Amino acid sequence: MDGQLLSETFVELTDTMVAGFDVIDFLHVLTDRSVQLLDVSAAGLLLADPRGELRVVAASSEAARLLELFQLQNDQGPCLDCFRAGRPVAAADLAAEAQRWPRFAAAAQQAGFAAVQALPMRLRDQVIGALNLFRAVPGAFDPADIRIGQALADVATISLLHERSMRHSDTLNEQLQTALNSRVIIEQAKGKLAERLGLDMDQAFSVLRGHARTRNLLLSDVALAFVDGSETLARPGAAQEHPARRDRLPPG
C-alpha cells in the first residue's frame, strides 16, 4: 500500500467533486486509481438503473468491462450477488468456483482473472451499485485493500449526490439517470472519433478525456459538443494528433 498515493488520490477525488464535476469521468478515475492503489489488475463499477437493470458505468480496462457485461447478460456472478445481498462477496480462487458461478468462473479465467472481490455501494438502506476488483493471480485479498476499496466505493456513492443535498431519493435518481445518459453520450462520441481518426475505442476515450482535461472542460460536455458537431477536437495550429494515454496522469 502506497500511503502517499492513497492520500493524493482522496485529495484528487474530493477536488474533482468540488470543482467542475463529471460523474462518469470521476468514476473512471476511481476505477483507474483502484488498480494503482490496490493489489488488483482491473476494476469495474456497476450502477442500478431504476428500470430494473444494472449497468456498467466505468471500468479500468476493456477486459474488465466485458466481464461485467458478461455477468449482467448471464445474470450470474459475484458482482450481482454482492449487489443483491448488499454485502461484500469474495472469491479467492475462481478455479474453485465452478459450482457457484459456472459460466462466470469460466469467462473470468478466460479473460485472465483468477480472483475477485465485489464491494457494495450503499446509501443508507439502499444498494445503488457495486465496485468490483479483479486480480490475475489467485489468493485472498488483503483486508487493508478491502477497507480502502470499500472507502473508494463509498466515495463513488457520495459522488452521485454531489449537486444537492440528498433529502429524498428523487435527487439520487435524477443524478443517476443524468450519469447514465452521460455514459451513452461518451460512447457515441468514442464511436464517432474512432471512426474519424481510425482509433480503437480505448484510444478514442483517451483523446476525449485528454482534450477535456487540458482545457478544464467536463468530459460529457466535450463529448456532447463533438457529437453535435460544434467541437472538432482539433488542436489549434496542429494537425490531427493523437495524444498519448493520459489516464495515469493527474488532471490539470
Next chain:
Amino acid sequence: MTGSRPGRVWGLVASQAAGRGGRVSAADVCAAAVAAVEVTGAWLSAARGAEAGHLMRVTDEVGEQLAELHLTLGEGPCLDAAASGGPVLASDLAGGESGRRWPVFAPAARQAGAAAIFAFPLRIGAIRAGVLGLYRERPGPLTAFQLGDALIFADAATLLLLDAQDQAEGDLAAPAGPGGQPADLALRRAEIDQATGMLTEQLGAGIGDAFVRLRAYAYARDLRLTDVARDIVARRLRLHPDPSRDGEA
C-alpha cells in the same frame, strides 16, 4: 431481472393502440403511462436539436396548459430535464425547493391544477427527441417501481418519436413499435452507442438519423441490434449514405 419489464411496458403501449384500433404511436405511450404510473395526465413535446419544441401529444387540458407554461415562462421541470439529460422529479410544487427552482412556473402550474410534475427527457445520449411530462393533482413522489416504468415509457416515446420523424421525412421504412427490439435497446450496450457514433461519420448524418438507420438495418434483415452494432464496431460492416450500398467495403 432484465427483459420482462420493458416487454411489459411495451405491451401496455401496444394494447392501448389496439384498443384505439391504430398503429402504435406516441399518444399511446402517454395514455398507457397515465394508467401505469398512476398520474393524472401526461404530455409529450418534441424537440429538434437542443430546443424543447412543440407539443405533440397531450392527455388532458391541464397537461396542455403545463406544456404551454413551459414555453411562455421559459422555466420549469421539462426545460431542466431537457438541459440536464436526466429526469426532474418535482413531487411537491408547493415545496420550497420547487419554489426556489421555478419561482414563476411553480405557482402558475399549481394554479393550472398540478401539485407534482415528473419530467423525463427523451434522450439516448446526444440524441434528443423531446420531453415526456407527467403530472399529479396531489403531491407525492413516484415509487421506485413507478419511476422505473416511467423511464421505460420515456424510452418507448423516444423510439416512436424518432421513427415518426423519420417517416414524416419520407425516408426509410423504419420499424415502429416493439419490432424495434426495445428490450435489447434497454440494455444500452455500449456497442450500440459506439456504432451509432461511427455511423454519423460513415453516413455524414446527425446522431439521431444514424441511430434510426442502425435500427432500420437490423429490422429489415431480422438481425439483433446488438449483433449489427458489434459488426460495425469490429469494422466488419459499414453502412453507406445510399442504403442500397450498405455492407460494401
